[in-house]
Amino acid sequence: MTPPTQCRAFAPGSIGNLACGFDVIGLALEGPGDTVLAEQVEEPGVRIRSILGDGGRLPNDVNENTAGAAALAVLDEVQLDGGVELDLQKGLPLAAGMGGSAASAVAAVVAVNGLLGDRLPQELLLQCALAGESVATGPAGADNAGASLFGGLVLVPDWEPRRAIALEVPWELTAAHVHPQVAVNTAEARDVLGQEVPLADAVAQWGNTAALVAGLFRGDWDVIARAVEDRVAEPHRAGAVPGFYEVKKAALEAGALAASLSGSGPSLFALCRGRERAAEVGKRMVDTFREVAGVGADLLVSSCHAPGARLIAAGSPNPSN
Numbered sequence: 001m002t003p004p005t006q007c008r009a010f011a012p013g014s015i016g017n018l019a020c021g022f023d024v025i026g027l028a029l030e031g032p033g034d035t036v037l038a039e040q041v042e043e044p045g046v047r048i049r050s051i052l053g054d055g056g057r058l059p060n061d062v063n064e065n066t067a068g069a070a071a072l073a074v075l076d077e078v079q080l081d082g083g084v085e086l087d088l089q090k091g092l093p094l095a096a097g098m099g100g101s102a103a104s105a106v107a108a109v110v111a112v113n114g115l116l117g118d119r120l121p122q123e124l125l126l127q128c129a130l131a132g133e134s135v136a137t138g139p140a141g142a143d144n145a146g147a148s149l150f151g152g153l154v155l156v157p158d159w160e161p162r163r164a165i166a167l168e169v170p171w172e173l174t175a176a177h178v179h180p181q182v183a184v185n186t187a188e189a190r191d192v193l194g195q196e197v198p199l200a201d202a203v204a205q206w207g208n209t210a211a212l213v214a215g216l217f218r219g220d221w222d223v224i225a226r227a228v229e230d231r232v233a234e235p236h237r238a239g240a241v242p243g244f245y246e247v248k249k250a251a252l253e254a255g256a257l258a259a260s261l262s263g264s265g266p267s268l269f270a271l272c273r274g275r276e277r278a279a280e281v282g283k284r285m286v287d288t289f290r291e292v293a294g295v296g297a298d299l300l301v302s303s304c305h306a307p308g309a310r311l312i313a314a315g316s317p318n319p320s321n
Contacts, residue, residue, distance in 0.1 A: 023141025
């Protein structure tokens with residue numbers, strides 16, 4: 001079969017870190033995401049033809065744009081007769097703690113791989129997506145990209161090459177994701193962490209990470225609730241989110257198993273048992289942002305089994321709509 005000359009791909013947003021899994025655990029979100037149309041052209045190289053939904057804030061230079069740099073990384077791995085032009089449509093807000101940089105990069109590599117007849121392995125696509133994401137966030141973990149590419153809840157150890165490991169998840173586990181109308185720059189949020197972690201905090205963090213994996217596998221709600229605690233990043237980053245502690249407290253009082261920052265923030269997530277409870281918790285979080293910080297916020301309720309990136313047939317509606 002002759003590969004197509006155009007491919008369109010969608011990649012979902014994600015929750016990075018999941019509190020205790022700093023840089024190594026990510027969760028794909030239902031609904032919003034980024035879309036990339038890749039078209040094969042005669043001129044070699046990669047060019048960004050258009051960007052929609054970013055308010056003019058993203059660069060068109062392929063070396064500075066996550067989708068462009070990711071597409072370049074794919075072409076560095078294969079021989080393509082000609083080049084590629086990209087149209088990027090942002091369905092995720094910028095600097096929101098929803099894995100937007102990763103989603104753009106993942107959508108680009110999946111679309112370009114479609115032009116190649118879908119012949120590249122997923123692990124290689126992950127590497128190429130990380131090359132793209134790094135131009136926006138700097139060197140980081142693969143939690144967002146891994147979740148966006150593979151879907152569900154994934155563990156991505158700091159191995160070379162990177163490999164995403166799908167984690168067992170109880171079917172009732174649901175996330176309430178709340179995005180306040182403020183922005184946090186990911187690179188700046190990473191800088192505040194420094195390079196050292198006290199030994200006691202490190203021991204607590206890797207113990208919580210291991211406990212979360214075990215709790216998910218066993219469907220042990222008490223273990224899951226106790227494990228989702230961040231001793232590394234949250235204490236340094238919470239101050240950048242107005243009303244953070246009040247919103248987290250409100251989530252727990254409303255029945256959430258646990259709550260923390262989504263990625264570097266400003267969004268928060270709460271893990272809940274069941275969709276109805278997640279909706280109630282999320283509403284309480286939105287109300288608390290408004291009452292305590294005077295900030296509006298958007299709520300997304302998502303299964304923890306959301307699908308990852310995929311090609312979209314021509315004429316099909318955007319999955320994020």
